[in-house]
Amino acid sequence: MEAPILITAFYKFLPLAAVEELHAKLQDFGTEHGMRGLVLLAEEGVNGTVCGTPEVITEWKALLHELFGAIECKDSTADRLVFKRWSVQIRDEIVAIKQPDVQPRGVHKHLTPEEWHATLEKEDVIVLDTRNTYETDIGVFEKAMDPRIKNFQEFPEYVKKANLPKEKKILMYCTGGIRCEKALLEMEKQGYEHVYQLQGGILAYLEKFPHGKFQGECFVFDHRVAVNQELKPSARYSLCPHCGDPGDVHVACVRCATECVICARCQQHDACRTCSKECKNKLLPKRIAVC
Numbered sequence: 001m002e003a004p005i006l007i008t009a010f011y012k013f014l015p016l017a018a019v020e021e022l023h024a025k026l027q028d029f030g031t032e033h034g035m036r037g038l039v040l041l042a043e044e045g046v047n048g049t050v051c052g053t054p055e056v057i058t059e060w061k062a063l064l065h066e067l068f069g070a071i072e073c074k075d076s077t078a079d080r081l082v083f084k085r086w087s088v089q090i091r092d093e094i095v096a097i098k099q100p101d102v103q104p105r106g107v108h109k110h111l112t113p114e115e116w117h118a119t120l121e122k123e124d125v126i127v128l129d130t131r132n133t134y135e136t137d138i139g140v141f142e143k144a145m146d147p148r149i150k151n152f153q154e155f156p157e158y159v160k161k162a163n164l165p166k167e168k169k170i171l172m173y174c175t176g177g178i179r180c181e182k183a184l185l186e187m188e189k190q191g192y193e194h195v196y197q198l199q200g201g202i203l204a205y206l207e208k209f210p211h212g213k214f215q216g217e218c219f220v221f222d223h224r225v226a227v228n229q230e231l232k233p234s235a236r237y238s239l240c241p242h243c244g245d246p247g248d249v250h251v252a253c254v255r256c257a258t259e260c261v262i263c264a265r266c267q268q269h270d271a272c273r274t275c276s277k278e279c280k281n282k283l284l285p286k287r288i289a290v291c
């Protein structure tokens with residue numbers, strides 16, 4: 001059976017002058033067509049993940065094309081809408097690194113999924129993940145370096161401290177490619193010349209190479225929590241009710257016996273082997289925070 005909902009992720013860096021006008025057009029289109037998702041607009045471009053019926057998503061892509069020119073969209077499917085609401089927001093950056101001199105312009109040192117895969121097979125390279133710990137904990141490329149950052153804005157500081165060999169080829173990746181656009185320029189700023197990024201990110205790679213060199217599942221920022229190797233909604237992870245990270249530990253709530261899924265970290269704390277914050281708080285003596 002064909003899944004009734006299409007999810008599409010896209011971004012493009014391009015100078016936008018009339019941000020307010022674009023905001024109104026995108027906001028209205030989504031509202032009128034019953035779409036859900038989040039779109040960010042800034043003077044540097046557009047970034048978003050949205051969902052709707054396949055017919056609506058086709059029209060949405062035509063609108064993106066009309067407003068922003070050619071724009072690559074990465075699709076996946078689900079059997080229901082994966083966002084609660086529809087929101088188009090104006091921000092300072094479409095992906096925040098807070099380095100005003102880091103400004104992507106056009107395609108720069110991209111490797112297609114095929115080139116990326118071939119390079120990993122043939123060459124001795126450094127593979128660098130630019131995502132956060134709650135993402136890398138559930139899936140990474142083989143042999144990837146994990147900066148263990150909690151927020152992308154920590155990436156420039158990580159590079160300063162990491163002292164990676166400058167003569168070696170460095171291959172960087174993230175979920176859909178947008179973070180690497182800025183991460184790569186930041187690396188160049190810090191003197192790295194041989195840096196490349198995976199075009200379209202893990203989502204584009206999995207489309208071409210399921211069960212290839214990416215291991216585990218890919219965290220996504222919507223109700224699916226993650227997508228598996230076939231880009232289908234995760235059957236394994238759900239968000240831990242206590243910390244919000246992906247979890248796959250099944251427990252019966254120690255207070256109300258409800259079956260629930262929490263994360264491995266929270267499992268360490270007695271009061272967090274509960275189905276909800278409410279049950280946890282009922283177990284805890286006042287003013288003692290556990291996790």
Ligand SMILES: [Zn+2]
Pocket residue numbers: 240241242243244245247262263264265266267
């Ligand atoms: Zn947790």
Ligand SMILES: [Zn+2]
Pocket residue numbers: 253254255256257258274275276279
């Ligand atoms: Zn409970």
